[in-house]
Amino acid sequence: LGPVKIKNRFMAAPIFEGMASDNGEVTDQLINKYRAIARGGAGLIVPGYMGVNHVGKSTPKETSIEDDSKIPGLKRLADAVHEHESKIFFELAHGGRQTTKELIGETPLAPSAGKPDPVFRVKPRAMTDNEIEETISAFAAAAGRAKEAGADGVHIAAAGASLFDLFLSPYFNQRTDKWGGSEENKYRFLGESIEACRKAIGSKMALTVKISTNDFTPKAGVTPELAKIYAGYLARDGIDGLESSQGMIAYSSMNIWRGDVPVDDYAKLMPAWMRPIGKLAIKRWVGKYNVEEAWSLSDVETLKPALGNVPVILVGGLRKLSTMNSIVESGKADIISIGRPMVKEPDLVNKFKNGTSEEATCTSCNKCVGKLLNGSPLMCQCFR
Ligand SMILES: Cc1cc2nc3c(=O)[nH]c(=O)nc-3n(C[C@H](O)[C@H](O)[C@H](O)COP(=O)(O)O)c2cc1C
Numbered sequence: 001l002g003p004v005k006i007k008n009r010f011m012a013a014p015i016f017e018g019m020a021s022d023n024g025e026v027t028d029q030l031i032n033k034y035r036a037i038a039r040g041g042a043g044l045i046v047p048g049y050m051g052v053n054h055v056g057k058s059t060p061k062e063t064s065i066e067d068d069s070k071i072p073g074l075k076r077l078a079d080a081v082h083e084h085e086s087k088i089f090f091e092l093a094h095g096g097r098q099t100t101k102e103l104i105g106e107t108p109l110a111p112s113a114g115k116p117d118p119v120f121r122v123k124p125r126a127m128t129d130n131e132i133e134e135t136i137s138a139f140a141a142a143a144g145r146a147k148e149a150g151a152d153g154v155h156i157a158a159a160g161a162s163l164f165d166l167f168l169s170p171y172f173n174q175r176t177d178k179w180g181g182s183e184e185n186k187y188r189f190l191g192e193s194i195e196a197c198r199k200a201i202g203s204k205m206a207l208t209v210k211i212s213t214n215d216f217t218p219k220a221g222v223t224p225e226l227a228k229i230y231a232g233y234l235a236r237d238g239i240d241g242l243e244s245s246q247g248m249i250a251y252s253s254m255n256i257w258r259g260d261v262p263v264d265d266y267a268k269l270m271p272a273w274m275r276p277i278g279k280l281a282i283k284r285w286v287g288k289y290n291v292e293e294a295w296s297l298s299d300v301e302t303l304k305p306a307l308g309n310v311p312v313i314l315v316g317g318l319r320k321l322s323t324m325n326s327i328v329e330s331g332k333a334d335i336i337s338i339g340r341p342m343v344k345e346p347d348l349v350n351k352f353k354n355g356t357s358e359e360a361t362c363t364s365c366n367k368c369v370g371k372l373l374n375g376s377p378l379m380c381q382c383f384r
């Protein structure tokens with residue numbers, strides 16, 4: 001990927017772990033998790049999102065890269081992965097409106113005020129011009145810290161209702177200034193942040209991006225056709241790889257992590273008075289989000305012509321080695337990004353390599369997701 005040589009085409013996809021300290025510092029638990037995945041053979045590891053500033057924090061126990069005090073812990077994380085000849089990119093993120101006032105101590109930010117978020121139940125505030133510029137600087141400063149900590153690259157989170165995704169989406173971005181309106185304008189915030197991050201990391205580190213190809217918002221947000229336009233801009237702006245994803249927690253979390261619906265755990269996230277009716281509504285999702293192998297492939301095929309030679313990182317429901325091989329051999333994608341299966345089997349890549357496995361055993365039951373959303377650290381809950 002760009003200047004970074006990776007020993008194989010397997011990437012451990014970013015998954016929020018809930019393992020940082022309350023202050024966002026890297027813990028031994030987090031290091032041990034990624035050491036195991038590195039020892040297990042993955043060529044590239046991208047830990048779950050890291051908040052670039054306090055107002056962009058989405059969840060308690062999220063890893064932070066917002067100030068220099070975090071660098072020593074981040075360095076220990078990078079060193080642990082490097083011990084096993086794997087590479088590590090840090091995913092830089094701002095959660096936008098996907099947070100609460102209680103967590104960040106102020107009204108969450110978005111491109112436009114809009115309606116309250118149906119899950120986080122907050123009405124966000126539209127960012128000022130100044131706040132947008134400050135956020136670009138916060139991304140650049142975070143990228144500089146990633147470099148100092150020894151990361152091999154930065155992965156910019158622009159999917160899943162992250163702040164960049166909100167700016168890219170016509171559903172959330174109703175601005176009429178230079179940050180909204182035309183596609184170029186909606187992209188400007190991400191584009192300028194990429195430029196600033198690139199300056200901060202120099203030419204020896206990679207810069208990759210994760211965008212949404214389909215937000216599944218009630219009215220059109222980012223769609224594969226719009227994502228194709230953005231992919232063209234990203235290629236023009238010199239990114240080293242593009243990962244594509246789908247869905248967002250507010251409207252369609254099950255599009256992010258297709259599989260079984262953890263009904264009881266989702267219901268527990270609601271206020272007690274809402275649970276009985278909420279549970280009935282959630283039950284209606286059962287069976288509608290079953291995993292299909294490589295479910296993003298058709299979206300990625302839409303983007304690919306706009307990307308030129310930029311490598312494509314495919315994620316979502318990749319489980320069978322034969323499917324992965326045929327996707328790479330056909331040139332439809334360059335890197336195979338694997339999320340939940342590496343939660344269950346951190347040594348999955350070695351098993352593929354030494355022939356002891358042909359298919360991940362993760363059943364996408366999403367029990368780990370349900371527990372994580374209710375405050376437990378990310379761990380497989382399926383003991384078969
Ligand atoms: C619990 C959970 C948390 C996630 N957190 C992140 C994240 O921090 N950043 C990100 O870009 N994607 C995140 N994702 C999306 C994954 O990277 C990946 O796109 C998704 O799990 C589909 O891949 P899989 O079927 O291999 O699990 C998360 C997914 C899950 C299940």
Ligand code: SF4
Nearest residue numbers: 362365366368380381
């Ligand atoms: S609990 Fe285990 S098997 Fe179920 S989705 Fe999570 S990692 Fe996969």
